[in-house]
Amino acid sequence: MSFYSAFLDLQGEPCLVVGGGIVALRKVRTLIEAGAKITVVSPSLHTELADLRDSQALLHVARTYHVKDLAAKRLVFAATNDASVNAQVARDAKQHGIFVNVSDDPTLCTFLVxxxxxxxxxxxxxxxxxxxxxxxxxxxxxxxxxxPQELGELASYLANIRKEILSLDRSTKMKHESLKNLITADLLRLWQSGHGAAFQDTVTRVCMEYGLSVDPLPQHKRSEIENIDRKIGDETL
Ligand SMILES: C[C@@]1(CC(=O)O)c2cc3[nH]c(cc4nc(cc5[nH]c(cc(n2)[C@H]1CCC(=O)O)[C@@](C)(CC(=O)O)[C@@H]5CCC(=O)O)C(CC(=O)O)=C4CCC(=O)O)c(CCC(=O)O)c3CC(=O)O
Ligand SMILES: NC(=O)C1=CN([C@@H]2O[C@H](COP(=O)(O)OP(=O)(O)OC[C@H]3O[C@@H](n4cnc5c(N)ncnc54)[C@H](O)[C@@H]3O)[C@@H](O)[C@H]2O)C=CC1
Known part of the structure; x- marks a missing residue:
């Protein structure tokens, strides 16, 4: 079976988790990170799920599963300890055209976590x-x-410089080539060692090779440097 990989935008999307044990909790944690609107249907709740219910991170329906729980849901997770209930949830979800994850049987899943x-x-x-x-x-x-932890920071820096490069009045081919070659230039190591002069020189050099003029200084670094300059200025007054 060949599954299709994708990253879903679940912000505000209603998702159903059937079952309230440790496996349900694992699914709920990642759904919360994705900003989904979560309903958990289960007669009992793991203590951490109860805490999440108390902090209104999820809605708890304290009873066993019923097909009506599927109404208007985007994704469904069958995570009870009863194989026949999980299989029923899978059948119902498929009938309603809703993607379903079944914790105890990959063959019943229409998506895997x-x-x-x-x-x-x-x-x-x-x-x-x-x-x-x-x-x-x-x-x-x-x-x-x-x-490395710094990968996230580098990605948001690159998002900014990418925006700047894409807004330049140059050929799309030039812009795409420069963005590709920027990444191969040992950029992560230079970023990790303080994203100072060597990092900025590399960004400037790669962009110049394509005739693109960009400001290589990360925005937050610029304000740090400006603050230091201001302090030095104040001290010398
Ligand atoms: C099909 C799938 C459906 C789904 O999406 O849930 C599924 C199914 C099953 N898991 C079982 C067991 C375990 N699952 C884990 C852990 C994880 N399982 C996850 C996903 C998936 N598990 C999907 C396929 C993913 C893939 O393609 O590989 C992860 C990645 C994500 C998550 O759950 O959040 C998370 C790791 C997260 C992390 O550490 O980063 C461990 C290890 C542990 O707990 O440490 C064990 C015990 C060891 C073992 O059995 O291998 C059993 C038997 C149950 C039983 O016998 O009781 C079934 C059912 C079966 O296989 O029949
Ligand atoms: N996919 C995965 O990563 C893994 C899956 N599993 C499987 O996941 C399933 C759940 O495991 P655990 O969370 O450890 O079980 P658990 O026993 O801790 O929790 C089961 C939950 O399901 C609820 N439940 C039972 N019948 C229900 C019904 N009719 N409607 C709604 N809720 C109902 C119970 O009240 C309980 O809250 C098991 O089938 C297990 O084999 C286990 C380990 C990993």
Whole structure:
């Protein structure tokens, strides 16, 4: 089975989690991060899920699953400890054209939940098409060690400079080439070592090769430097 990978925008989207145990909690945590509107249907709740209900991060319906719970939902997670209930949720969701994740049976899933590594806006998602969740977790732990924390910061810096480059009155080909070549220029190491002169020189040089003139100084760095300059100015007065 070949699954299609995608990143979903679930901001404000109604999602249903059936079951209130540890597995449901894991799904709920990532749904909260994505800003989904969560309903949990379950007679009992894990204590952390109860805390989340108390802080209004989710709506709890304290009873067993009923097909009407699917009304207007975008995604459904069947995470009870009763295989026949999970299978029923899967059947109902498919009938209503709603994507469904079934915690105890990959063959009933129309989407799987990957293991995820986050560095700011950068996400690495790992899956095994349900072959071995334990391997997926181990791979996540392995890759996590190699992904520096600063990746997220660098990505938001690059988002700004990309906007600047794309707004220039040059050919699209030039702009795309410069953006690609910027990344191959040992940029992460230079960013990690303080994104100072060497980092800025690299950005300027790569852009100049394409005849593009950009301001290479990260915005927050600029205000830090301006603050220092102001202090030095004040002291010398
Ligand atoms: C199909 C899938 C459906 C789904 O999306 O839930 C599924 C299904 C099942 N998992 C089972 C067991 C375990 N799952 C984990 C962990 C994770 N499982 C996750 C996803 C998925 N699990 C989807 C496929 C993902 C893929 O393609 O690989 C992760 C990635 C994401 C998440 O759940 O948030 C998260 C790691 C997050 C992280 O660490 O980063 C561990 C390890 C642990 O808990 O440490 C174990 C015990 C070891 C083992 O069994 O391997 C069982 C048997 C249940 C039983 O026998 O009782 C089934 C059912 C079956 O396979 O039949
Ligand atoms: N996909 C995954 O990553 C993993 C999946 N599993 C599977 O996930 C399932 C859930 O595991 P746990 O959270 O540990 O179980 P659990 O026993 O902690 O929780 C089960 C929850 O389902 C609720 N429930 C039972 N019948 C219900 C119904 N008819 N309607 C609504 N809620 C109902 C219970 O009240 C309880 O809150 C199991 O089938 C387990 O085999 C287990 C480990 C990992």
């Amino acid at each position: 990957p293991a995820v590594i986050r560095r700011g806006e950068i996400q690495v998602a790992i899956g095994s098409s349900g072959q071995s969740p334990a391997l997926t977790r181990a791979l996540r732990e392995y890759i996590e060690e190699y992904l």
